[in-house]
Amino acid sequence: MTVSVRTLALWGAAVAVLAFLLLPLLLVLVFAFDASSVQVWPIRGVSFKWFVATWADEEVRNALFISLEVAVLATALATVLGTLAAVGMNGLSSRVVQVGSFFLTLPIALPGVLTGIAMNSFFTVCDIPFTLLTLVIAHTTFCTVIIFSNVMARLRRLPPSLMEAAQDMGATPLRGFVTITLPLLGGAIASGMLLAFALSFDEVIVSTFTAGTQTTLPLWIFGAIRLGQHMPEVNVVVFVVVAVTLLPIIWGQKLAASVSRE
Amino acid sequence: MQDNATTGAMAVGLSGLTKSYDRGRPVLKGIDLEICPGEFFTMLGPSGSGKTTTLRLIGGFELPDAGQVTLLGRDVTRLPPYQRDVNTMFQDYALFPHMSLRDNVAYGMKIRGVGAAERTERAQQALDMVHLDAVSDRRPSQLSGGQRQRVALARALVNKPKLILLDEPLGALDLKLRREMQVELKRIQKQTGITFVYVTHDQEEALSMSDRIAVFSEGVIEQVGTPQELYERPASRFVARFIGSSSILGGEHGCAILLRPEDVRMEPHGYTPTPDEDILPGVVEEIAYLGPVTRCQVQRMETGACVTAMVPSRTARTLQEGMAVVAVWAKDVAYPLPR
Incomplete structure (x- = not known):
């Protein structure tokens, strides 16, 4: 009996914590389907009319496209840079790797405000206008970190004898890298890409300082809430952002788990 | 080079090899060694005696600080592994986890541009030689330790190199399997006539398999000889103690x-x-x-x-x-x- 009471208490606590974390989010997601235009609980009826209205809003649509564009470009750039950085650093002494990793991970370790301000001043000083390009560059800095640490972790677990075996059988280092290392890194790179994409898609702070006149989806939400307008549309956009962010994260974690099982 | 080639053309010739890591402790303090073609040659010694480093110098995975490595009379001291006609059986087998057994064995032929049909056939033959032809579609992770070890052997044999280096290949196997593989390795070596250079710390293994043995201790070779010579006429206390009990x-x-x-x-x-x-x-x-x-x-x-x-x-x-x-x-x- 005592066991079941303890189990019950444990489950109760777990549910309470989850509710504390997730209820506000759930509320917003439910309001996205509200038939009324004033947010009052309980919702008056289920409807998709705000989805239709939001899609019709050109501002939101543009913001969505910019967010997607930035996330895709930043992820692509970061994939190349992060993988190269990890592969390049892998053979070096552990101290070099430590120092290198420290500087590479700074964009994520530092508060976003600092990264944002630093980027902003840098672009201003260099006389680079704030466009989609600046946004992509800014996002690439922290996306690279994700790819780098993912690939680095996988590389550490690859026995060096694999590359030696490839060379032993006549492959040049480049050929060995392409035929052995790269395929074995594939899972780690893919899961890193998904996480990087998600991170870029819902980023607010760095974007605030580097977007110029561009508006990403999270920036649009931010603006709409400050002005207190378009509240039903905000709920819909939040719904979309959550979906687009969560799916790659879940997928990426599954990938990472299957990679580590190998 | 011409001169070297005419003076006997040893399978492996090592002269004056020295090597130290991290500009500190010397690992090799001057290794001179000649290994004859077709020989089953064992480098025996306790861990840290320099035998594995010597093997890696022959394979080209390390560069010596000084000295020379020749293979069949040709100076290869500065050549990378992929330009040496040598194949290695690694201690951890180093099988490629993302490839089937057949692709693992055929990897070297693929790199050299051997046609697909011939590749498959020869890989299958090599797997047949180690009794794994029935499971050639499997991945290495689906095999037991003993089977992986056989795949590694097939992969080293399939390219028909002049020389195969084996780095404690039986270390991870249990005693019974070890004995079986010792017999099998010896059989395959005799059958193919390939020079085997074998590293082990197990004196019994060395005695039972080798044509000749070099006993390593602290970066130098204490003695080179046939198993009988080492056992009956050890050159030093170290050799006497290390080989057999005495x-x-x-x-x-x-x-x-x-x-x-x-x-x-x-x-x-x-x-x-x-x-x-x-x-x-x-x-x-x-x-x-x-x-x-x-x-x-x-x-x-x-x-x-x-x-x-x-x-x-x-x-x-x-x-x-x-x-x-x-x-x-x-x-x-x-x-x-x-x-």
């Missing part, structure tokens, strides 16, 4: 003699030796029953001198610890150790 008695004039335990027999207290026998009277210090034989240590209390005897268990039944006995051996089996 008793070393500090003889007169500072010259030590070596006694193999199987050459020593036990007689009761008071035994009178014949003119061609030597004895050590003492008490039984320790008895260990090993099945067919019993190992027995006799110590002479006054001098502390110790002799180990290996006697048939049937004749050892009356022995007890603390018993006064005489250890006896024929004078001509005692081997005077070089200083």
Whole structure:
């Protein structure tokens, strides 16, 4: 009996914590389907009319496209840079790797405000206008970190004898890298890409300082809430952002788990 | 190069090899060695003695600080592994986890541009040789340790190199499997005629498989010879101790003699030796029953001198610890150790 009471208490606590974390989010997601235009609980009826209205809003649509564009470009750039950085650093002494990793991970370790301000001043000083390009560059800095640490972790677990075996059988280092290392890194790179994409898609702070006149989806939400307008549309956009962010994260974690099982 | 090629063309020639890591501890202090074509050659020594480093220098995975590596008379000291006609069987097997067994074995041929049909056929043949042809579609993760080891062997054999390097390939296997693989490795080596250079720290393995053995200790080679030579005429105390078990008695004039335990027999207290026998009277210090034989240590209390005897268990039944006995051996089996 005592066991079941303890189990019950444990489950109760777990549910309470989850509710504390997730209820506000759930509320917003439910309001996205509200038939009324004033947010009052309980919702008056289920409807998709705000989805239709939001899609019709050109501002939101543009913001969505910019967010997607930035996330895709930043992820692509970061994939190349992060993988190269990890592969390049892998053979070096552990101290070099430590120092290198420290500087590479700074964009994520530092508060976003600092990264944002630093980027902003840098672009201003260099006389680079704030466009989609600046946004992509800014996002690439922290996306690279994700790819780098993912690939680095996988590389550490690859026995060096694999590359030696490839060379032993006549492959040049480049050929060995392409035929052995790269395929074995594939899972780690893919899961890193998904996480990087998600991170870029819902980023607010760095974007605030580097977007110029561009508006990403999270920036649009931010603006709409400050002005207190378009509240039903905000709920819909939040719904979309959550979906687009969560799916790659879940997928990426599954990938990472299957990679580590190998 | 022409000169080198005419002077015998050893399968492997090492001269004056030195190597130290992290500009500190020297790992190799001058290795000179010649390995003949078609030989099963073993580098034997405790861990850290430099045998694996020497193997890696032959394979091209490390560069020596000084000295020269020649393969069939050709200087390859500075050549990378992919330009040497050598294949290695790695200690951890180093199978490619994302490829089937067949693709693992065919990898080298694919790199060299061998056609797909020939590749598959030869890979299949090589897998057949190690009795794994039925599972060639599997991935390495679906195999047992012993099977992986066979794939690694097939992969090293399939390119028909002049030389195969084997880095403690049986280290991870259990005793029974080890014995089987020892026989199999030896069989394949004889059948193919490929020169095998084999690294191990297991002296029994070395004795049973090798044509010749080099005994390594602290970065130098102590002795090179056939198993019989090493066992019967060890060049140093280290070799005597490392190969087989032995008793070393500090003889007169500072010259030590070596006694193999199987050459020593036990007689009761008071035994009178014949003119061609030597004895050590003492008490039984320790008895260990090993099945067919019993190992027995006799110590002479006054001098502390110790002799180990290996006697048939049937004749050892009356022995007890603390018993006064005489250890006896024929004078001509005692081997005077070089200083």
